[in-house]
Amino acid sequence: xxxxxxxxxxxxxxxRPTSDIEPKLKVVFVGHxxxxxxxxxxxxxxxxxxxxxxxxxQVKKACAAEGMEFEFAFLLDALLEEQKQxxxxxxxxxxxxxxxxxxxxxxxxxxxxxLKNMITGAxxxxxxxxxxxxxxxxxxxxxxxxxx
Amino acid sequence: xxxxxxxxxxxxxxxxxxxxxxxxxAFKNIAMPWSMGKDSNVLVWLARKAxxxxxxxxxxxxxxxxxxxxxxxxxxxxxxxxxxxLIVKINTEARARGxxxxxxxxxxxxxxxxxxxxxxxxxxxxxxxxxxGIRRDEDPTRAKERYFSPRNAQFEWDYKxxxxxxxxxxxxxxxxxxxxxxxxxxxxxxxxxxxxxxxENIPIPQMYFARNGKRFRSLGCSPITHPxxxxxxxxxxxxxxxxxxxxxxxxxRAQDHYERNAMQKLRAKGFL
Numbered sequence: 001x002x003x004x005x006x007x008x009x010x011x012x013x014x015x016r017p018t019s020d021i022e023p024k025l026k027v028v029f030v031g032h033x034x035x036x037x038x039x040x041x042x043x044x045x046x047x048x049x050x051x052x053x054x055x056x057x058q059v060k061k062a063c064a065a066e067g068m069e070f071e072f073a074f075l076l077d078a079l080l081e082e083q084k085q086x087x088x089x090x091x092x093x094x095x096x097x098x099x100x101x102x103x104x105x106x107x108x109x110x111x112x113x114x115l116k117n118m119i120t121g122a123x124x125x126x127x128x129x130x131x132x133x134x135x136x137x138x139x140x141x142x143x144x145x146x147x148x
Numbered sequence: 149x150x151x152x153x154x155x156x157x158x159x160x161x162x163x164x165x166x167x168x169x170x171x172x173x174a175f176k177n178i179a180m181p182w183s184m185g186k187d188s189n190v191l192v193w194l195a196r197k198a199x200x201x202x203x204x205x206x207x208x209x210x211x212x213x214x215x216x217x218x219x220x221x222x223x224x225x226x227x228x229x230x231x232x233x234l235i236v237k238i239n240t241e242a243r244a245r246g247x248x249x250x251x252x253x254x255x256x257x258x259x260x261x262x263x264x265x266x267x268x269x270x271x272x273x274x275x276x277x278x279x280x281g282i283r284r285d286e287d288p289t290r291a292k293e294r295y296f297s298p299r300n301a302q303f304e305w306d307y308k309x310x311x312x313x314x315x316x317x318x319x320x321x322x323x324x325x326x327x328x329x330x331x332x333x334x335x336x337x338x339x340x341x342x343x344x345x346x347x348e349n350i351p352i353p354q355m356y357f358a359r360n361g362k363r364f365r366s367l368g369c370s371p372i373t374h375p376x377x378x379x380x381x382x383x384x385x386x387x388x389x390x391x392x393x394x395x396x397x398x399x400x401r402a403q404d405h406y407e408r409n410a411m412q413k414l415r416a417k418g419f420l
Contacts, residue, residue: 022155022156023154023155023156023159024156024159024335052393052394052395052396053394053395053396054395054396054399055396061408062408062409065408075288076288076291078288078289078291078292078409078412079289079292079307079308079409079412080408080409080412081308089307089308090292090307090308090310091292092284092288092291092292093284093291093335094284094285094291095284095285095337102156104335116311116312117310117312119312119314120294120310120312120313120314123313123314123315
């Protein structure tokens with residue numbers, strides 16, 4: 001997991017991070033539907049201070065329109081249909097950076113119906129994080145995804 | 149042994165050149181929209197790299213008639229400088245009907261003067277592919293795009309059922325009347341663009357650099373594009389500013405913020 005002290009954005013006096021020249025690491029988040037992939041990513045972006053002001057405002061407005069509490073997943077689930085059904089339809093890629101290096105986080109849908117979109121995201125990735133809900137344990141997507 | 153390190157910018161450049169060449173190989177009739185903005189000029193630069201110095205297809209400017217005069221000056225200069233085959237398109241029919249920012253909302257005007265204008269010129273030239281300069285980090289719906297992204301004859305983006313795109317296997321055919329958007333800059337970020345402009349010394353309009361405490365971070369139609377407070381007058385200063393900022397790149401573009409999911413609605417109907 002990302003340690004907070006490494007996760008500060010660089011500052012003008014902090015000099016340029018070495019990540020400028022280092023190739024970007026692409027990490028895909030996969031797992032069963034509703035196990036919290038988009039939520040985990042939203043949380044990482046928030047805790048590493050990677051979100052712009054406008055972005056959080058936009059998400060707050062969308063949540064209010066859907067009558068929901070603040071939902072981190074809406075940072076990635078930007079399509080109206082995704083927000084209304086609270087499900088990731090298509091894969092999204094969001095750049096983010098620590099002082100050590102730059103990353104792209106790829107969020108991939110967990111729903112069986114959107115398998116092709118999951119693989120589209122996963123095929124671009126250098127590394128993967130498999131998310132499994134502690135409550136539900138291994139569900140069918142968790143069995144399938146590692147073999148893809 | 150020489151210390152040669154492949155950098156992040158090299159990776160991006162290589163990928164973009166690869167996408168350009170795949171597109172040129174797959175499609176007979178290509179055009180490249182060019183807004184004269186920073187990303188557009190990087191696109192022209194990469195196209196010249198991909199095809200050994202010349203851009204082998206027409207470059208299209210959708211002129212909304214609300215262009216900043218400085219941008220039009222740049223257009224004239226840069227199209228000669230890069231030896232571009234420039235096509236300029238205005239939706240004169242909509243302007244004659246009185247569509248304009250003085251009387252209509254920015255989403256309607258953007259749709260009429262940009263998207264409908266693009267439909268008209270595409271029908272005229274029968275292009276089957278358009279090369280765009282959109283980037284994932286600009287907007288959350290652009291973040292869901294494919295490198296090769298099909299549009300139907302009505303120009304619609306079927307974002308609920310996009311084609312798979314596995315390991316650089318792209319959609320390289322378009323049925324009659326349909327077209328494919330090819331997006332070589334999808335993986336680039338705003339800072340990547342600036343670092344590349346600096347590294348390659350790519351000409352861009354001066355409006356991006358601060359004058360009297362303001363600069364444009366993103367450029368569009370003059371009535372609905374607002375500068376930001378900034379003292380950044382060099383690329384180095386712009387990069388430092390961007391690394392510290394918490395504001396989004398397109399915050400000064402009114403059409404994006406007119407209503408919830410404004411960009412999704414615009415883009416579903418064919419906006420870039």
